Amino acid sequence: MxxxxxxxxxxxxxxxxxxxxxxxxxxxxxxxxxxxxxxxxxxxxxxxxxxxxxxxxxxxxxxxxxxxxxxxxxxxxxxxxxxxxxxxxLSEQNRSAQRAERIAAIPADEQIVYRGTDEPKAVITVFTDTTCGYCRKLHEEVPELNEMGIQVNYLAFPRGGMSSEGARRLEQVWCAANRTEALTDAKHDELPESAASCDNPVAEQYQLGRALGVQGTPAIVLPDGTMVPGYVTADRLAAMLDLDS
The missing domain is CATH 3.10.450.70 (Disulphide bond isomerase, DsbC/G, N-terminal)
Incomplete structure (x- = not known):
């Protein structure tokens, strides 16, 4: 506590x-x-x-x-x-409200978004690291989540800090022309040979994650700001969001 x-x-x-x-x-x-x-x-x-x-x-x-x-x-x-x-x-209620508020303020073009063809029923935000095994496991279920009507918005959180290999990979992903493809490829250890360089929000998102209480990845934030640490199955996430699986 x-x-x-x-x-x-x-x-x-x-x-x-x-x-x-x-x-x-x-x-x-x-x-x-x-x-x-x-x-x-x-x-x-x-x-x-x-x-x-x-x-x-x-x-x-x-x-x-x-x-x-x-x-x-x-x-x-x-x-x-x-x-x-x-x-x-009451403290966690306040933390959840603040998480929801701060995440809502993040520009859409600074996130990597996976959504289905239909209007989403719910949106979750996931702090991720391409070097994280459970992040990869969760990513494999993104198509299923999309079919359930759950949009997945990714933010960067290099577990080893900004000097880590994970941070370098995330910066490459955020600098890619097609971020969704680049993130999926990176979670399979497929990255461009030449390191892309651009203004990117990885460091800012890492600091935001720390401020919001992220201690590891994946860290899933529900629409009300509730944080779910670690990997959760698609069915379990749908239940948390009161969605039919």
Whole structure:
């Protein structure tokens, strides 16, 4: 249930203090200037929570923590609501909404899209790496997904980072004249002998994936922003989307 905050941890470990801040603010707005060990946190936004006096702080890195109005105490982890239907993960609901919003903002021409001949019933977004075995397995089922009415939009996520062979291959794919063919070929280890070069979104998409919580590939994002890590069969995906297989 607990998520480790790399940015926060790096700042905190210099003194070993987990719950203190240099900011003693009287208003929640001051949390935008929150500091740890004299260093300003990269705060993206501060949101109210259902718990009075507790605020959700989002960092530019995609990480989240909770604090009081003075920024004196930090809680790292997810917030749950004990509802009549059981525990509801409010933190994950917020993360899903943010994923959906940020993915919706990606231009269509920066994605690699596979769709059937009919109007899609649902669209999934997949962070992929051509060197990933389970990514290849999922890709083999794309025609079946398309027949079910599921459009597949691919984004790049080189597992080994931007200096990896996977990143080089993905850049070649995104620079190809026919990206859909190039991606399918790349998943069968077939790439152009000459390395294509162009302005491409691979690095940007890799950073986006990290900010959205992608830790491996394939990482499937459903239309509501829910992330499904790892390979899932076409039938199972259709069930998640309430589509008939």
């Amino acid at each position: 607990t998520r480790t905050l790399s940015v926060m941890a790096a700042l905190i470990l210099t003194t070993g203090l987990l719950a203190s801040s240099m900011v003693m603010a009287d208003t929640p707005e001051a949390l935008n200037e929150i500091e740890v060990n004299g260093q300003k946190m990269p705060v993206q936004q501060v949101l109210e929570t259902p718990m009075q006096g507790i605020y959700e702080v989002h960092l530019d890195t995609g990480e989240t923590f909770y604090t009081n109005a003075e920024g004196k105490y930090f809680v790292i982890g997810d917030m749950f609501e004990n509802s009549a239907d059981g525990l509801v993960n």
